[in-house]
Amino acid sequence: MAAGLVISAPASGVGKTTLTLALARAWRNRGLNVQCFKSGPDYIDPAFHAAATGRASVNIDSWAMDRAEIAHLVSRGANADVVLAEGSMGLFDGVAARGVSGTGATADIAEMLGWPVVLVIDPSGQAQTAAAIAAGLRDYRAGVRLAGVVLNRVASPRHEDLVRRALNNAGIAVFGALPRHAEISLPKRHLGLVQAEEQVEIGKLIDEAARFVAEHVDLEAVLRAAASWSPQSGENGLNVTPPGQRIALARDAAFSFVYPHMLEAWRAAGAEISTFSPLADEAPDASADVCWLPGGYPELHAGKIAASARFRDGLRVFAETRPVHGECGGYMVLGIALTDADGVRHEMAGLLGLETSFAKRRMHLGYRLAELAAPMPGHQVGARLRGHEFHYSTIIAQPDTPLAVVHDATGTVIAETGSRRGQATGTFFHLIAEDR
The missing domain is CATH 3.40.50.300 (P-loop containing nucleotide triphosphate hydrolases)
Known part of the structure; x- marks a missing residue:
């Protein structure tokens, strides 16, 4: 005990x-x-x-x-x-x-x-x-x-x-x-x-x-x-659907914000996870059926990400046939450009039209409840997802199809809807759990 x-x-x-x-x-x-x-x-x-x-x-x-x-x-x-x-x-x-x-x-x-x-x-x-x-x-x-x-x-x-x-x-x-x-x-x-x-x-x-x-x-x-x-019974486990059977997960100093319980739940559901490092100019595993870019600090490594041609080209090739999803920092990297705190604009993957800037910082913080208006890996239209948003970037452009109707904890609709274009999707919030 x-x-x-x-x-x-x-x-x-x-x-x-x-x-x-x-x-x-x-x-x-x-x-x-x-x-x-x-x-x-x-x-x-x-x-x-x-x-x-x-x-x-x-x-x-x-x-x-x-x-x-x-x-x-x-x-x-x-x-x-x-x-x-x-x-x-x-x-x-x-x-x-x-x-x-x-x-x-x-x-x-x-x-x-x-x-x-x-x-x-x-x-x-x-x-x-x-x-x-x-x-x-x-x-x-x-x-x-x-x-x-x-x-x-x-x-x-x-x-x-x-x-x-x-x-x-x-x-x-x-x-x-x-x-x-x-x-x-x-x-x-x-x-x-x-x-x-x-x-x-x-x-x-x-x-x-x-x-x-x-x-x-x-x-x-x-x-x-x-x-x-002594722990009470928790047989029901987590209500989490993995985004795919074999997941290519970006993992390094720029892509590190992923909830440990999510990875455990994916594995418990039978998914396999292979990691790769965009900062080491690695492309996602070609045998994976989905690619997931978590959040992190891409703004601190934007120049290196922009120079990682093998990573960006490999990601684009992957997205031609299979889904790619980004959370927060990962979402920003899927966009066309990211401007760092010094005002330098860096080209990103260009799978989405999102453009963000850290030159004029504005804090976005709080719980998010999203109802999907378009599918994303592991979730269909209408799914209700609970997550949390925390970043200091400003949206310059977010022109693609909105991924979801997103509410804050008070029920107010917010502008950070996420995006979908082709096989690419992204959200500013980090997924914590699905509504049962």
Whole structure:
């Protein structure tokens, strides 16, 4: 039987990921099997979790997934000693309108699974007020249980004492307090953390974080506060249809944003996946029956993609007879051109008429519900797909047949409809799940 915990906070940027990685590695170093999950649609953190634990991590999302799908995904923690779900944003932050089983808030997962919450509190610029915030989060929603807090970035022993006393007076356990420590700061870029696979020193960084947290946090007390947990039945699995029997998947530093649970579901349904690297000027496998370009950072590699003639020519030949689909960054690469942040225009594959620019950045962020107006690999007209969009590109042109009617989480129709031309399709959102 595993011990389950949720790591959350009042807001983003206070150290949830660092604490999750440090706890996972510290317990692993003590001989425990640790399984991590990511609550919400963030597709970067699961790779960090895997680096810390040696076990694949997946996203669980109450807006896009039903309870059976979430139960199926978390059942992989059945043979672990400790199960950690890292939250997104603040504990109760989600969208205004309820999705499949919740609003996407971390609190939904905590209540659904019965796992108590460890709050990461950054008391910078305050003292006793930190206790008021923690107490408010503890009492805000019945069914969500607070285990205690870990203080992060405390300024001094006196500062720590003031905050600890206030928390103790509020009846809230303090598991530890972390002074500022620049050596365990994770590098960031415009879509969040720099990806784990891009950081050659990630193992050393996680080891240092584990050492630092073990020195300042009572690991045994945190473990005692966890809930004993046995997975519920999730026989129905994920409602995911693979886009083909043999899938050529672009995979490198420019094409890396793909949800791990999607790839697992494709394989579980019998699909075979072969990877290729556009940055290495590789073409998709000629024996595949579908090509899939996931999102990533094509804007950081646009010049190299434009110069990869074998990749672009091979993709065009592939699309003459078989479907090609792109998500977000992959969609942009299927277009005619991409202008980078410096204003340089780069020719892309030209399978679609889409043209995008990062010269004038505009954030597009949020859940998406799409009803297909045209077929795409694995899905027919009328299929309802749930996903998430997060990018900073501006649409210069999107002239092709709209792929879908796309709504945001409030039900408002948005302009990012995706496109279809011939065998090529693309969306700005990353697919998470299908509506049952």
